[in-house]
Each structure stands twice: as structure tokens, then as C-alpha cells.
Amino acid sequence: MHHDTPTAAATARLSHPDPSERMAALEDLCLAGDPAALIRAAGALLADRDPAVRELAGRHLAQIGTTEAAAQACPYIASPDIGVRNLAGDVLTRIGAPAVPVLAAAIDDPDKDVRKFAIDVLALLPAWELSHRIAARLTDEDANVRLAAIDALGALQATEHQDALLALYEPEPLARPSIVAAMGRFARAGAGVDLAFFGRALADEDPVVQLAAAEALADLDDPSLIDLLIEKAHHVDPMARPVLLHALVRLLEVYPDHTAALPPSLRTHFLDMLADVDLTYVVSAVKGLRLLDAEGTLPDVLAHAGRDDALDVEIFHTLLAVPAPLRPLADAVDRQVLPPDPAAQLALGLIMQQALAPEDLPEAAALLVDHFDALDAETKIAALNLCLHLNEEALFGLVEAGLRDPDPTVQDFASDAAQDLGLAPSY
Template sequence: MDVELQPAISALDSSVEEIRYRAAQRLFTGKQLPEKEVLLRLLADASWRVRKFAVEKLLEQSIPTEVVRTLVGALAEQDNAGLRNAAAEVLARCGPAAVEPLLEVLATGGVDERKLAADILGEIGESAAVGGLLQRLDDDDENVRAAAIEALGGLGDRSLAPRLVEQMQRDGLMVRLSCLDALDRLGADAPLELLLDLLQTGPLRPMVYRLLGRARRQLVLPLLVKGLQARGRVERASAARALVEYALLTDQQGRVDVRVELARLGDELMNTLAGMLASSVREDREAAVMLLGWSGRERAAELLLPVAEDPALREQVREALLGLGQRVVGELEEKFDQASSNQKTLILEVLGQLQNASSVPRLLEAILDQDEDVTRAAQSALARVARVEVVETLTSFLQRNFATHADSLVGALVALGKSFQREVVQAMEPLLQQQQAQLRQAAAQVICALARLENQDQVMHLAADHDPAIRAAAVSALGRIGGGQASYERLRLALADEDNHVRLAAVRALAGRDDEGLLSLLVIALRDPDALVVREALVALGNTGDRSLGAHIRPLLSEDDGMVAGEAARALVKLKWDDDPSWLDEACQHPDAEVLREVLASCQGWPVEKVRFLVLAGLRHASWSVRVQAAKTVEALGDVECLHALKESVEKEDEDWVRETMQQILKRRLAAESKRP
């Protein structure tokens, strides 16, 4: 026994939980596990917190065989449920190493031990346990037989199904329930005649329904529909889930039959499914949503909309509403004003996909909604309905509401222009002659967003407009549609525009094209007085892959603006520019710490020997954000020297959360190293 640990071992006798917890921390600080007797004391502690800590620490390490056997022996502890449960939790995560000793307990232990061993073997899920588990199907104790069957159900071996069916035919209620559950988890079938017989036993019905759902026999359908009308909530939910599975597995005619049977149930079905939608079991809610979609009832929309608030079910609710078809259009439009934002966007999506012309007025109103998500959904829906007469209506809306809803209406017109480009552009052209600047800008945005190469002359004209917002929109369009030398010349002129927004649009337009000569224009943009324009040009140049551009970018590292210098450093890293390696030194010395942080974040693909000094400097830097990024770069590089420096930095680090981040990185590296052969 380690003498240094003796005080910690003695502290386990304390009546104070916190003292015992700190003792547990001390006992697990070394690489070796505590001695077996000490380990059992920790796992048997009266405090859940102490036991949980011991379990977590055990699971972080490779557990020796003798410790596994010690834990298996702890399953026989009758007077300490905490010890049994802690041992079981660890054994379930030990995998194959625990199977053999657990099988010994399964064969020779007491009743409680045999049941617990079967439970753990089921969690481990190793096929090597099949033989021992099958032997327990003849155990004298019903609980052991049931546990063995449940374990077999988790092994995924369908060849076990005949043996489970045989057991179900001759055993009692508890074992039959376990057999049905195991067959369900195995995805195996049982003889229909046997299932029909078991359906007469009330407690078995929920599980029987689950298996009947896979039977693909027409005589099963009325039985499942009858189950929807059962008194018991669990029985109804099980029948509903089984009916969904039946419908998904059957043929087209079978699905029609399901819809007919559901339609016959009327309000009784609605009440049953409404109850299921409030269930805490997600599978029940999913089944209710799908059945409502097949019910053919308008009231289903009212029940489905609130369920859409659950992100996990939203898509299924949408499919269910679409399945109800045109009959729910009126109901959805009626519910729209009182609906939440999420519900409104869903309603608009469904109305758009149903493409009912009567929904256009509602879609037009929704475009003016204050919620941006609702507005975007309305724009998309309107584009799906795609009626050319809507162009005139939207144009009129724009003329009346440009001061308050210009963005929404521009988006709607652009979406509609995907189907009616010529009509939308023609409707916008007269608005360019209006006096109101905001209206002209909106019209120009639509025209430019819909512009094609054949509209180049019109866009070129707008690029020379007196309004800088219109010039910026036109310049962006030129970058998208191209257009040869005339376009190139217009973009060159835009780089010298008096308005910085136009110049920024020009840089972004140039970044999206690969015409010869455009790189020289981006280089010119590096001398722009606006920092945002310069940064955008640096991003574009860094993405070209042309290393010869490094010489033009290099001088910007000396800019006082840290964001410009940082973008220049990132561009040089992307270009892998090493013609003048001293730039890395300059980046390291920049007064804005973010410059070094950007370099550290970007240089992980570089050879270690070229960036090691940067990483080491980063670990010593005064800025915590730089130190954290340096630590992350150390993890990515995996360099021994850098890892050693990181270990030293941990000991000197004053910021708790920075130190914790560094420790986690070292822990991950250690774990990765231990897995290498």
C-alpha cells in the first residue's frame, strides 16, 4: 500500500461526504487503480456522488481482469444496493472482458445474481453469451427467465426467434411479455395464430399489436383499428404505432384501406389521436401525426399545428398536412392570424406546395408580416404558386409600401421572377423613373437580381446611375452575369467610385469571376482608403491560390488596423507564401493580438518547423485568446516539442478556464497516443 495514500484511505471513514469525495479524487490521481478493497469501499459509499465519481474514473481506464472479477463478485452483495448498481454499471461497459465471469454467475449464482448477470449481459450485447442465456430459459425462477429473454432480444440475432416463440407458448405472463418484447426488438415475426390467441389476454395486447403491425395480412387491419378504440391509453398508443407500421409495409391498396378505416372512426379517432399528441413518448406522437395525415379530416390541421413547435416533429407535421391535401387550405388560412411564427411559416410552406390559387391573397398579406422568417416563407410560397397576374399586384404593393416593406416585396418579386423574369423586369422599369429614391432602389434591386447576360446593357446603364445604392446593385449583378470587356471596364471604374459601398460591391464582383486581368484590379483595391474594401480584396486574393500575389499582400501586415493585418496574414497562410519567411515574425510582433491568433488558427497545414516558433510564442502570449488558439494548434500539429511546451504552460497558466482547455487538449492527445499500436 502506498503510504502517501493512507490519509486518503482513512478519510473514507469520515461521516462528511465532501471529505470522502476529496479522498476519492486523491486516490484516483495516479495512473494505477486503487487496491481492490479500497475500490469496493468507494463503489459502496453511501454518497451517490462518491460512487458516481469512482465509476467514471474506472471507465476512463483499461480495467484489469482481476478487477473485473472483483466487480462480478460484488453483484452478490445483498446489503448494499449502491455497490451492486455501481458494479453493474461498470461491468456493462467492460465489453467482452466481463462476459466469461458473468456467465459463471449466471450458471451458479443466487437468484438475484443470475438475474443481474443476465441484465448486464444484455447491455453488453456479445454473441458469446447466447449459449448461457439460452440455458437460463429453463431456470426455476420466472424473473431470471424473463431477464435472459430480454437479454437475448438485444443481441440482434433473428435465428433466436423460434426458441422465443416456443418459450412464449409454454410459459407464464411475465415471460410471455418478455418474449413479445424480444421478438419486437429483433424485428422478428411470430405465428399469426399465436398472436391472435395472445390478443385475448389484456396485459399482452400492447406488445401483441406491435407484432401484428408487421404481419402484412388484411385481417390484421380491423384488429388494429379496434385497438385504437380500446380503453387503455397504452393499448391505444400501441395499436396506433402498429397501424402506422402496417400502412408503411403494405401495398398501395392496403394504404387506401387504412385511410378508409380511419375515416369511418370520425371524431372518436380525433379524440384518441389528440390524446396521443400530448404523450411524453415521442414514438406515440409521431404515430398520431402520421395517422392524422391519413384521417382525411379538416380538424386534423387544428390538432397538428401546435405539434409543429417541436423541431423533431415539424417535418412529419408538414408531410401530414400535405397528405390531407386541398381540404385543409381553408382551415390553414383561417388559423394563420392566431398562429405562432413557427406555425405561420409551416402554413405558408404547405400552402405553397399545395399551389392553390385561392391562397394568393393570404400569401400577399404574409409578405408584409413583421417576422422575417414568415416573410421569407411567404416569398417562397408565392413563387411556387407562380401566377403571372400576381406581378401586377406585387408591383402595386411595392409602390404603396416601399417605405416600410421594401426588402420583403423585393424578395417576393425576385422569387416570382424565377418563373416570370420578363414580366417582372418590365413591371419594374417604369418605377426607375419615379422621384422616390427608395422606390427606385427597390426596382433596381429586382432588375439586377433577375438580370441575365442578355440584360447586360440595362445593367451597365444602372451601373452609371446617380444613386450609389443603384450603382452598387448593378455592379454586383455584373459580377454574376459576366459580359466581356465592357463589363471589365465598368468594374474597373467602380473600383474608383466615390462611394465605398460601390467599391466594395466591385471587389466582391471581381472575386466571383475568373477572367484574365481581374487579379490586377483586386491588387489595386488593396490601396483603397476603406478598410472593409481592403479586407474583402485580401479574402479574394487569398482564395486564388496564386502565390505570386504574396508580394502585394505582404506590406499590409504593417497596417495599424488589426483586422486588415489579420486578413493579410490569413491570405498569406492560405497562399502558403514563404518567399519572405520574415512575415511570420512581423505577424507575431503586431500590436493587435488577433493578428497572431489568426495566423495560429490558419497555419495548421504548414510544415511544423516553419511555424513552431509561432506556436511557442503564442503559448507565452499575454492575450488569453492567443494562448487558447496556440494550444489548439499544438493539438492539430502533434509536435513533440510543442506538446512539451504546452505541458509547461499548463503549470504556469493563471486563467482557470484557459488552463482547463489546455488540460483537455493534453488529455485527448494522451488518449490518442494510447490507442496507437
């Protein structure tokens, strides 16, 4: 009697009309220990009509991760079905280095969409050895392929093609953002990119090019950039300015000796930057204002406290940088531009850091007591704990406020504090 092998039995079910059976067949092939059969089967099902089957097939090919597995996935980058095409690209990316030689031929495929897709995938792989093949596509008849080649050369840090990319800057206006981004990658890789190129890009009439230049400079560690960034800060498009100022502040943190070069005229731009939706740039704005005029801009800065922990840390550092931080803090609460709870946390920080003169402690305590009801329970307990730790008479009003609090947890903590501090029962 003839008996099918496990591989043959599973292979026969790959065309079963039920998707769950096709998936089970793939799993059985995996268990059968026949990688070649599994690769063939997964390749055949990578364009299956059922998405779950396709995903399972792709997962098996990626897990096998060989050149043979990549060879099964590669033809699907020409699929008219975008879902199948993207799945194939994802599988090849996950396979990694073994997929590189398989994709090489597709760089020169007659179909422009296949060429572009192959180059896009190679940009995500360790494909530096194909950079010359990719660079040949800088003169491709299709603009999208040319853009893909520029992006890929940047991603692969193929610095030997720097001159070829620079030569495209003038004749290819639409490619300028990609060229600038690639130059930024080259500079970060240690290539000697002329900083004048980035200055030229920051002066480009296209704000997208300016933004690309600002982003390219954002991570460069070169103090000679400071003067360039200051020069361009007034003239770049508002879309690019926060990125540029963020890069400037980062460099000034690394090279504080250059802080004196910061012109007061940037104050307005940093103030505008406080309204940015990206908190990264708001934090940089606070740092920049602290370098320029900590005391004069403190009221503007305080209005943003309580939004984010990292931002609050920088606001606190600004408070520490001014000679009399408590009055602006209280004024911000009185003007209702700063909620009581973040104000209380900042005040507690000043007390803990001993940033207040002893004669200022009663005013700090008054700020906390006057708004005690509006504080979060955690802030109330932190205030009581600080009072207990410091044992300063000027702060004892916090204990009384805690004893009156409607929250039993706060009351109990205040009662224990009163006892530990030896306060009179009238408290």
C-alpha cells in the same frame, strides 16, 4: 534510509479519513503506472462510504476495462446497498465483453437477487455464448429471475431458444409481455416467428400484452403484416391502438400498393389519434387520414398545425393532396382553431410550391394581409421576400402591410422590396 515507492505511499492513503485524500491516492496510483495496484485499490473503494470516492473508483475500473477490473467489481452486485450494487452493474456494463466470463458464475448464485442482477447485466453485454446458461433459468424458482432470463434471451437475440419461450406463454401470464417483446426481437433478427403468434398476443385479454405485441411489430418490414394490423386495429385496447396504427402507416409508406386495403372504418381511430400526447403518433395519424380521406379530414388536421415542425410538414403534404387547399386554411383561421402564424406559413408554402391556381393568389394574399399584425417577424419577412421573388401584383398588398408594420426591421425590408419592385411611392 528506507523510501516508500509511489505505489506504497499512495496505497497507504487509501484508508485516510478525508475522502479527498482517498481520491488523491487513487489518482496517484493511476499516475504511478501500476495497473494491478490501481485495480485492487479501486475495487476496495467501490463500496466507499463517500459517493464521490465510489464514482472515481468505478471510473478507473471501467477505464482499465480488463477481466481483472471486472473481477473487482463483480462481488458488489451482491451488496445490500442499492447504490453500490447499481454502480457495480454500471462498471461491468462499461467494461463490456471482458466482464462476461466474470459474471457467468453469478447466473447460478444461491441468492435470487444476485442471479437476477447478473442476468440483467449480461443482457446488456455481448454474452450470447452464455445464452444456454441463461435459458436454464427459465425454470428458476423465482419469477423475477425467470422474467430476467426471458428479457436477456430477447436482448441477446438467442433465437435458438424461441420454442422454450413460446412454451411459457400460456403457463406464465405475467411473463407474456416479455415473451412477446423477445419474439419481436427474434423476428427483427430474421428468425421465422409465426405472425399468428403476434395476432394471438394482440387478442390477449391483458392490454399490456397487446401493447407489447404492437411495439414488437412496429419495426418489422413485412407486407403480410398489413392485413393483420388492419384486422386487429378495431379490437385492441386504446392504449395499444396508436402503436399498432403507427406500425400500419409505416408499412403502407414502404408498400404503397397496399394502401387500397385501408378500410374507411379506421378514420375514427386516426381522428382520435390526433389527440395523442406523443407527436410521433399524431404525425402517423395525419398520414393515415391523408391516405383515407385527405379532403374530408383536413379541418381536423389543420387544428394541430404549429405544434411541431415534422407535424407541420405532414399537414402541408395533406394540403397539397386536396384540390382546393386555401379555403379550408382560411376557414380554420376564421374559426380560430388555427393560429394565423402557422396558417400563414402553410399558405406561403402553397404559393412557393405553385400549388395554387393564379386566380387563388389574391385570396392567399388576403389571408396574409388580414392577419399580418399577428404574424411573427420571421414570417412577415418570409412573406415579403416571397412577394419580391415572385413579383406578382396580387401579392403587392403584403408590401403595403409591411410598410405599416411597427417593427423597424419589417418596415425596412418592405421599403427595400417596394423599391426593388418599382412600386409607386404611395406604397
